[in-house]
Amino acid sequence: MTAIHRIVVLDAAPATVQARVACVLQDASGFHVLSARTQAGHDGIGNMACLLEEVLKEARWDRPDLVVVVIGPGSFTGLRTSCSLAAGLAFGYDCPVVGVTRGEALTDALSAYVTQHNLDGWLCVTAARSGRWFVESAAPDSLTSGPVVAVRQADWDAPSGHWLIAGDVIDDVLLKAPISLKAFPIPGEAGMQEIARAGLNRLQGHIAPRPALPLYVDPPEAKLPAAGLRARPQ
Template sequence: MRVLGIDTSSKTGAFGFIDGEQVVFTEQVKIRPGGSEKIPALLLEAFMDVGRKLDELELIAVGVGPGSYTGVRVGLAIAKGMAFGLRIPLVGVSTLQALATNIQKCSVLICPLAKSRKGEVYAGLYQKHEGFLEELAPPTIWKLEGLAVALQEKERPVIISGEDLEEEQAYLSSILKAQASYGIGKENLVDGARLARLGWVEWEKNKENQLYTALPLYLRRTEAEVRWEERSCRVDV
């Protein structure tokens, strides 16, 4: 199946095109705040560079987070617009699940992270089982202290990955010590081709087109929602 994967949930955007088992291209690009809109032009350029066309696509897979509030929304808008225009189905994929596929080791826990706010992180827990990625715990918001204790109690080696997590890794290292190791280089970034492959697997489960149902995976209310509620509940005396 010919699948395009797109993710703009973090500082580094990713997109990749697979044709069956062949990776036609996979690219990562730094995204300035609010700069995800350059992804469509980069996509067109990538297709032209390999002599392929957008209308060859049969499916689009898009990262739904957790991650940057604005980034996830923009990525979904781009992917949905393309799927609608090309009249092909779309599926949403967890960004943390996509990150976890970068780790190839078996017999270890895989804990991909993404920055949240107020000293918290988004985290999921996975392992490789008979060549397939198995979800042990879905994406959740964690205080770093709680995450460290939870991983420590597993008493198994764990690989922690994610972008721009120097402070978080330093704290986790102080608690987990030799139990933890960390992603290296591009293991810490979403790979568009791997995300596309996850989307293909998801599509094959039930052939459900999520063009109108895929939503950002928000694990907390946005600041705007909190402020709106505060204003709504305020009573003038």
């Protein structure tokens, strides 16, 4: 395998709607962010290609060795945009592209904490629309999460045992089961270095394969018109 040093990271998954782009250098001492941009809102998602151009120029890279994209769960528009940009970038530069989930990006830190505190596993719970949460889970020593599910906040019950909670709704989740759940001390999204590390682990086969495609937990909200589609033009 060709040595991987220059990693482009793309993330537009959070339900809060924002775009993050970074150039991450991997060397013998670890992963280092050379340049990064964050822009909030749908304008940020629509501007991801421009943000990418800026970080590549600032890092003085003529090409990446690997593209890593966060595939979800999260914003439908953000996932579609970031995954499309990742695929196009990888095709244009003839380099590999891999996807990681929001939970997988935190796996190294979460698994270490679970092992240290002898917990049953970790849950990454993130905000969804319409009073729901997205829930990822993994057992101790697992580098990849299981299926991601969407649950209604009012109906969700914590699993039996003692679990570590990560994600962007930690405080709300703890109200459901304050005894059996333990909050991860570093709340929020994974850093760009962590996403890059998880992506490289997947490329090298340390994490089970997963396509770099949007992880749609919910079906699209678009529906056919009530009167049906227009007739084909003659």
